Amino acid sequence: MRRHWGKKALTTMIVSGLILAGCSGNGDSEKENTPPASSESAVKTEGFPIVDEPIKLKMFTRIAPANGPFKEMPVFQDYEKMSNIQVEFIEAPTDGFAEKKNLLFASNELPDALYRSELNPLETIRYGTSGQLIPLEGLIDKYAPNLKALMEEYPEIRSAITTPEGHIYSIPGIVSTGSARTDKRWINKAWLEKLGLEEPKTTDELYNVLVAFRDGDPNGNGEKDEIPMSARKGAAGIPIANFFTGSFGLDLQFGYNINIEDGKVNIWSGDEKHKELLMYLNKLYTEKLLDQEIFSHTEAQYLAKQGTGNTGMFFDQTNNNFLPIQDQYVGIAPPAGPHGDQKQSTVAPVPRDFGAFAITSVNKYPEATMRWIDYFYSDEGSTLLRFGREGEHYELKDGIPYYTEEFLAIEGAQGKMTPYAGGGAPHLISDKVASFINPPQVQAAFEKLEPYMPEIRYAAPMFDEATAQQVNILRNDIDKYVDEQSTKFIVGALSFDKWEEFQSTLKKMNIEELEKIYQEAYDKMEK
Structure with a gap:
């Protein structure tokens, strides 16, 4: 069944311990x-x-x-x-x-x-x-x-x-x-104003803004202690890479790394567009434009970085964590990528x-x-x-x-x-x-994102148990590998010369079989 984005908003879809005495009807x-x-x-x-x-x-x-x-x-x-x-x-x-x-x-x-x-x-x-x-x-x-x-x-x-x-x-x-279904892109407008900068509209402009945040001493203390951009801790795609998928022509259909074009399901983890995205993030990380603790800081530490006012850009659903300094920040639209792609792909389900x-x-x-x-x-x-x-x-x-x-x-x-x-x-x-x-303030930030929400969003399929088990087995290995390798690509621990080896390993892990399962689910949905 086809579901279109609108006010109703479409969805992505998406024991040990004590035996709990007294839980049963005994x-x-x-x-x-x-x-x-x-x-x-x-x-x-x-x-x-x-x-x-x-x-x-x-x-x-x-x-x-x-x-x-x-x-x-x-x-x-x-x-x-x-x-x-x-x-x-x-x-x-x-x-x-x-x-x-x-x-x-x-x-x-x-x-x-x-x-x-x-x-x-x-x-x-x-x-x-x-x-x-x-x-x-x-x-x-x-x-x-x-x-x-x-x-x-x-x-x-x-x-x-x-x-x-x-x-x-x-x-x-x-x-x-x-x-409430998507994180906002909060940028430090006080820093923009101090440095005479406009809100970035492309990934190149965002790069230049982050460089200015790093080098221009926007907090005025004479030290290079600003954090140009930060995000929650997670494996490479959760969440920092996902915030930029839409700028590189990538979508997150079925709650996964999936594009659907002309009726064809494509798991894009090994695609050149994904490589281009990771190269962009590698550039940000290597030049210290991306928080160097992004893969190690705790949730509490990340939230504290929001509240200090010393972070140039970050991502969060609401403004609860920086209310005392909320006037310092404003929401912006997703930046257009190198090929003109501009979408907000990270949309949680109804x-x-x-x-x-x-x-x-x-x-x-x-x-x-x-x-x-x-x-x-x-x-x-x-x-x-x-x-x-x-x-x-x-x-x-x-x-x-x-x-x-x-x-x-x-x-x-x-x-x-x-x-x-x-x-x-x-x-x-x-x-x-x-x-x-x-x-x-949150409503205004969402209005900046709303025009770039995907027109069609497919929920994660509810498979029968045998198929669901097969998907779980395939994804457990594939997802772990993609996340680990993507992190290495971003931080520079793995050269992009190894991309073909990365692609070859994904094929050996039967990513094409996983793609076939999602294709069959899509075909049934469209009947």
Whole structure:
């Protein structure tokens, strides 16, 4: 199915530890969760409470470093009173979360649901077809009016989460706010003004601006301590190279290094255009125009570099990390490359957080559980999840919730109030609830990018388990190799004279077979 970019915005698509005692429906939990004669008939299809007689559910969840205990969050305390559903969260830290999640399924010690669960497509299909996760499409149709409406408004959501057999085993977080789906290109306009420079419009102009940032002492301290450009740590393509793919004629279709032209799928990792991109980044890195710590600094260190005002250009979704000096920065458009290419390729999907919520086969109240999660796919429910209590945590201005200054002044308060802090929560992020991440400066920066968004964006295919396993095996080796070698090319540890050897190795790793699989998926999509 073809999906065009517009206001609805199109998507890319895209255990170890303790056996979690008490997660399954065994022992005392069976007594606690003994359903009424008809659990379905006891569930209201609209309004609150969801059930007249209280019920208890157990949900396995990831707890981020920013979070306090879920049971102490006002969000869930208030929602329990509204819904008449008591949720006991079994929390696993971000570090080691995947291992603990895998252990749950391997031991079959299942909770009633998984919340903020980060199930990838292969896990979703595997645990769904094994019967450990239940199909959700029927429950969505009858008990999730908010989610159903979003799936009708954005058809790419359904295609991104539906298996080849037609089942939905997990649901994502949904982002309808355009500016929340892509990092902005923030440049130090105070430095531009001091050095008498214009906003760069091409990759050559950007190079010249970065040279001026390095040599022109824009911070005025007489030392060469400025960082011309920085980005988050990651393997070569995640994220620094991806920010420049669109300037070199490269796209990121299917959430991968893929161009689609005239119906042909091309994995471009070994292409000359990719070489040209890496040569440009090598030039920036070698001349110290690109942060020398880009492959080693921590997330905290990167965010600190934003807040110092001593960085010339960087990439981030919002301006939260440099609010005290926000007037120093402005968003710019992607630069046109050497052949005139100019696109913003890094666009996250509308169903951004895949596998955020799933219901297991031991759950005795699947209808009530679906209604419980569906509330957070409404603006009202998302406001509760993201902003908490009106008057205490936020106030309304023209119908839009804003955190109070008193609440924002309390260090770490957001993470203790809501699971939204830490990412991956299953809910809707719409324009109405995005004030914290979408203030006017961010909106203006997004407007600079919007004309260069790809016209067509294809979601990552949902393969059957055998094909998904094959893709995983191929990509595990190919992606690791591409990232490692690309990093070496950028930092100068590997000469570009070795490019043909790089291409030859990719062929030996069966990159053409991987390309064929994606081609077949594309052909099925277009039928």
